Amino acid sequence: MTTLLSLRDVWVEYGDKVVLERVDLDIEQGSFVSVVGPSGAGKSTFLRLVLGQEGPTRGQILLDGIPLTAECHPDRGVVFQRYSVFPHLTAVQNVAFGLECDQSLLLGKLFGRAKRDALARATEMLAAVGLEHNLDVYPAQMSGGMQQRLAIAQALIKHPRVLLLDEPFGALDPGIRNDMHTLVTRLWREHGLTIIMVTHDIKEAFKLGTRVLAFDKRRIDPHAPNRFGATAVYDVPVTKKTQAEAIAADLAGGAAA
Amino acid sequence: MRVVNIKPRPGARFLIGLVPIVVILIVYAILSAARLEANPNDRVLPTFSAMGQAVAQFATQTDPRTGQITAWSDTIASLYRLGIGVIIATFATLLIGIALGVVPLVRAALGPLVAIIAVIPPIAILPILFIAMGLGEASKIALIALGIAPFMIRDLAAHVAGLPVEQMIKAQTLGANSWQLTLRVALPQALPRLIDSLRLSMGPAWVFLISAEAIASDVGLGYRIFLVRRYLAMDIILPYVAWISLLAIATDALLLLISRKAFPWAHGGTL
Incomplete structure (x- = not known):
């Protein structure tokens, strides 16, 4: 590596x-x-x-x-917890945005054949994240999970x-979060x-x-809490075993739920 | 049931809304009849039929002095001034407002100037406009544009600057340069807001128009109202005021329609 x-x-x-x-x-x-x-x-x-x-x-x-x-x-592509997609563009336009910026410096918009090509590539990318049936939908009409799928497709089209x-999954409910874990693992x-992922969920961190x-x-200086900064205090490689354990634990948790 | 929980249905709401308007009209009719009974030559509260006759004369017969239908030429003159003034203000807002909102350097350079101009009462600079641009159309149009633009510019700049920073970062990671960011991210999201603030600014725009026409003009809705005031011609003034309100309502409805059709995403609509 x-x-x-x-x-x-x-x-x-x-x-x-x-x-x-x-x-x-x-x-x-x-x-x-x-x-x-x-x-x-x-x-x-x-x-x-x-x-x-x-x-x-x-x-x-x-x-x-x-x-x-x-x-x-x-x-370096990014997906934030919220506001990652453009509300004024449909799903396919959101994904094509990155291609249009590349190829049209003056207008940031493509026309004719170049536009059809960009939309075709965007459609392909949306299919890869499972949004092939929501091409012409505005983000406001999408669920939180769908918006995050869209944000991922939008970032991936630039091959970061x-x-x-x-x-990325902090605002999603547990069922959708599991689907997103599967999606991200497959895309990865x-x-x-x-991928570098910041998360609050330790189980998610070890699972993915x-x-x-x-x-x-x-x-920590109790009299000057800002005197010292944070750093990576633990750096844990996740071996197959612990990952397997995490998945097993997750399956058990899923079965129990 | 609590009063706050009683919600009228659409049909009922329309009827309830009609009630105060009808009450006012009835009260007017009663007061008018009472005054005219006391003095048949009273001009302050003319009957509806007297107003109808005056309107018919103003809206159909040509004025022998100008050779034009008075109400028609007044309306055209006023709408022309209002339209040009509003268009200038809108384009200035689009240009300056977006630049202020997107580019921190422009905000640092022009923000204080716009803030200062915004606190000047526009009517106070009307004499300056008359001196600088003469008593013709230019000074009236300039008053409208200068009167509403500062508010619209500040509103739009604040809206654009308030777009989520995540969007701007995301656009940059997708390869957008400053110009593409402005054109593809800031501008489209600024447009529905621009229409909103234009709808709010139409009221002040009419105020500035009528003020300018009242002071120096020879045609226009505001000019006519202030001219016939000398003869206590309420039978002309009241229909003119109603006509101005009607024009304002129609403009507002038109702007809302444009916003809904052009920016369905901003109104929760679909493509």
């Missing part, structure tokens, strides 16, 4: 407040990294760093050995090097994706991930 993403001694500080300190990580191509941790432990900051939404105060983030600039780029998921295998990172503060 080759290293895709590296963080070298990364710090994030907002004024006096240290959010992340000394984060040193190598993330391998094809891995599925789950990030867990309590609220305020810098999980989302970590994701924003990799996404390029903000830059580190100190340290370096390398993608394929090249330092990242603090700006979003199509090589890394797919970032920010609590079929497309050879590298090949590696689980737990963010928390190593040191």
Whole structure:
């Protein structure tokens, strides 16, 4: 396995407040990294760093050995918990958006044959996430699960090097969440994706991930709670056995429910 | 049952809404009859038939001095001024409002200026407009445009700036540059809001139109009302006010229809 993403001694500080300190990580191509941790432990900051939404105060983030600039780029796709899709575009238009931006710099919109090609590719991608019967529906008419499927299809059409998921299933009910787990696992295998997923659900983290990172503060000064930042305190590779256990536990839980 | 839980059905709601209007008309008729009984030459509360006659004369007969039908030429002149003023304000809002909302640099540069202009009472600058642009159409159109644009610009800029940051980030991860982001994400979501704020601004736009016409004009709905006021011609003023209200209601309905047809997603509709 080759290293895709590296963080070298990364710090994030907002004024006096240290959010992340000394984060040193190598993330391998094809891995599925789950990030867990309590609220305020810098999980989302970590994701924003990799996404390029903000830059580190100190340290370096390398993608394929090249330092990242603090700006979003199509090589890192993202699915947020909410607001990931455009409400004014239908499902197929939402997915075709990424293709249209590529091919039409001036208008961001394709016409004629190029448009038909883009829509055909978007339709294919929607079929891959199980939305082939909802091509011309606006997001407002979709359920939460369908909107997240759409957001995933929208991100995947750009073939990102890394797919970032920010609590993607946090707002879904348990049954739908299970369907989404199956979908994400299948897409991860079929497309050879590298995924970093932030979640609150530890069971979900172990069920899906090949590696689980737990963010928390190593040191706490009770008189200055913001003096020290969080870092990856646990870095657990999920072997087949534990994954099998997680799936077994999940099946048992499902059977009990 | 609690009063707050009584919800009239659509048919009943229409009838209930009609009641106060009918009551006002009846009260007017009674008061009018009482005054005219005391003084047959009273002009303050004319009967409905007197108003009808005056309207018929204004709306069908040509004025020998101008050679035109008065009500018709007044309406055309006013709607022309209102239309051009509103169109200028709308395009200015689209341009400036979206730029303010999307680009932080533009917000830093122009935000304070727009905020200052927005607090100036537009009528206070009417003399400046008259001096600078003369007493013709330009100053009236400018008053309408300057009167409503600052509110609309601030409203649209706030709406665009308030679009979820997730959407902007997502668009960038899908390869959109600043221009594509503006054109494909901000603009389409700004348009229904622009129509909403235009609907709210139509009231002030009429106020500015009628003020400008009252002060310096020789044709127009506002001009006519203020002209016939000298003769206490309530039989003309009241129908003119009703006609202006009707035009305002029709404009509002038209804007709502355009928004529903053009942006079904903003009204919970389907493609």
